[in-house]
Amino acid sequence: MELPDRGQRRCKSIPASRVAFSSPLYPTILGLRENAIRNRRRCVYLKCLMASIGMVFMVVEGELFISKAVEKNSLTSNALKAVVSISTAFLLGFIVLHYKYQRQIERYSNQSRTLRCCGEMLLEILVCIAHPFPGSMKIPKPLQTMTKESADLTREYVHVDGYLSLFLVFRFYLFCQVTSEWLSSKLFSNRTLAKHLAGLTRVRLNSAFMMKYLLFRYPFQFVIFILLIVLITNSYAMQTCESYTFPGSEMSSFLNSLWLVMITFLTIGYGDFYPVSFCGRCVSAATGFLGIGITGFIFSVFVHHFEMNxxxxxxxxxxxxxxxxxxxxxxxxxxxxxxxxxxxxxxxxxxxxxxxxxxxxxxxxxxxxxxxCRNQHDIDLIDIQRTVQDIEKRQNEIHAILCEMRASMKTDENSNKKSPQ
Missing domain, CATH: 1.10.287 (Helix Hairpins)
Structure with a gap:
């Protein structure tokens, strides 16, 4: 009787259901999960792109208004703010898609964090929905202290666009998400294995982990980048607050705002420039708190970097x-x-x-x-050489024991083969 071919035997041993499941028409859960991860990464990139477009057009419109090149009711100002509104609408749509794919990934991974995902999505929508709208809306200016600009404590009207444009600064968190997704795609080629290892070690592969990686891998570059971002954003916020509240003042210049933010960040305070509006004072207070925290953080990074290993x-x-x-x-x-x-x-x-x-x-x-030398342990090259020799001796003993075990296993196998005969 002829035996069937090896290929025929293999085909007969495979169940029909398994063949159908492994076909391209029936993708595996792992493939669906990887596809959802790729779609989520694309959504994060598009979110950052839409946020960047809105921030750029917002800055252009604000600078044109501060320099008195355009007015709030002009066609140019409304067109620029319309672009900001359109980019914000696309940004909100990509936020919803991002958390949709996030729910799919969690479902494929047998995780249930519905309330947390909904809370994070609502928080991102609230942060990103505030932006300058087309038109010219004004609100009463808050009462100021006794200064040259407002000596009689009168209430004037200020454009609400100046306050709404400050909320676009909070969109910088999207750059952290982009950095996290890009680094995770580069660092973890086998993301499933990395997820299992992270679960065993209780390590969360999130944006905080990626920021720690950047701080560990590039400490000086990371600290300088964070410092520049804080100084530039706070200077723009200071200029916007002071310019919209008191047009034509000394703080309408970006260089003066940058100087005020720098001396506030370093907790010096010369007193040559100072904020007058309540908004500018809030920015100045936030800059002082950030300066205290980031300065200590910078010194700790330098000390840790120059510490001996x-x-x-x-x-x-x-x-x-x-x-x-x-x-x-x-x-x-x-x-x-x-x-x-x-x-x-x-x-x-x-x-x-x-x-x-x-x-x-x-x-x-x-x-x-x-x-x-009484309380010191003697470390000598001779002692090191003896330790190395002991390690080599132990390795040779272990190798000899393994060889003996292999030889005994071969003899047992040969005896088992000969025993039936």
Whole structure:
């Protein structure tokens, strides 16, 4: 009787349901999950693109109004704000799509975080929905303190676009999401295996983890980037608050606002410039708190970067102990040498007294060096060589034991094969 071919046997052994499930018409859960991850990454990139377009057009419209090139009711101003509104609408749509794909990923991963996803989505919508609308809407200016600009404490009207444009600064969190998605796609080629390992080690692969990676991998570049972002955004917020509240004041210049933010960030406060509006004072207070926190953070990064690692500490300890041991040996040799020379020239009184004095000095040096080395562990190259030799000896013993085990297993297999016959 002829045996069937190997390929025929393999085809007969595969169940029909398994063949249907592995066909391209029936994608696996892993494939669906990877597809959802790719779609979520595209949504994050498009969110950042729409937010960047809105921020750029907002800055252009604000600078044109501050420089008195356009008015709020003009066609140019309304067109620029219309572009901001359209980009914001697209941004909100991509936020909803992003969390839709996030729910799909969690469903494929057997996770249930519906309330948390809904809360995060509502929070992002509330942060991103505030933007300057087309038109010219005004609100009463809040009461100011006794200053040159508002000595009679009168209520004037200010354009609401200045306050709404400040909310677009909070869209910088989208750049963190883009950085996190891009780094995760580059670092974790096998994302499923990384997820399992993260679950075992209780590590969350989120934006905070990616920021920690950037701080660990590029500490100085990361700190400088955060510092520049804080200074630029706070300077723009300060300029916007002061310019919309008191047009034509000294704080309408971006350089003056940058100078005020820098001295506030460093907690110096020269007093040559100061904010007058309530909005500008809130920005100044936030800058002071950020300056206290980020300055300490910068110093901790510098200290951690210049701190010696384990190998450097071991090398320093080894060189220090070797120097102490050398001094102890030199002091002991000087004691022996001075004692021998003093005993040799005992007949000559002057030389005898000289060597006797040197002898007691050498004894004192030897006692002090012995006292310093009393609590120190002797680390010598000979000890290191002996340790290496012991490790090699243990490795050879383990290798011999493994060879014996393999030989015994082969003999057992041969005996089992011969026993039926």
């Amino acid at each position: 384990r190998d450097e500490k071991y090398l320093l300890k080894f060189s220090t102990e070797e120097r102490r041991k050398h001094r102890r040996r030199v002091a002991a040799s000087n004691v022996i040498k001075c004692f021998y020379k003093a005993a040799k020239c005992k007949g000559e009184k002057s030389e005898y007294l000289t060597y006797k004095e040197r002898f007691w000095k050498a004894v004192g040096v030897m006692k002090r060096s012995a006292k310093k």
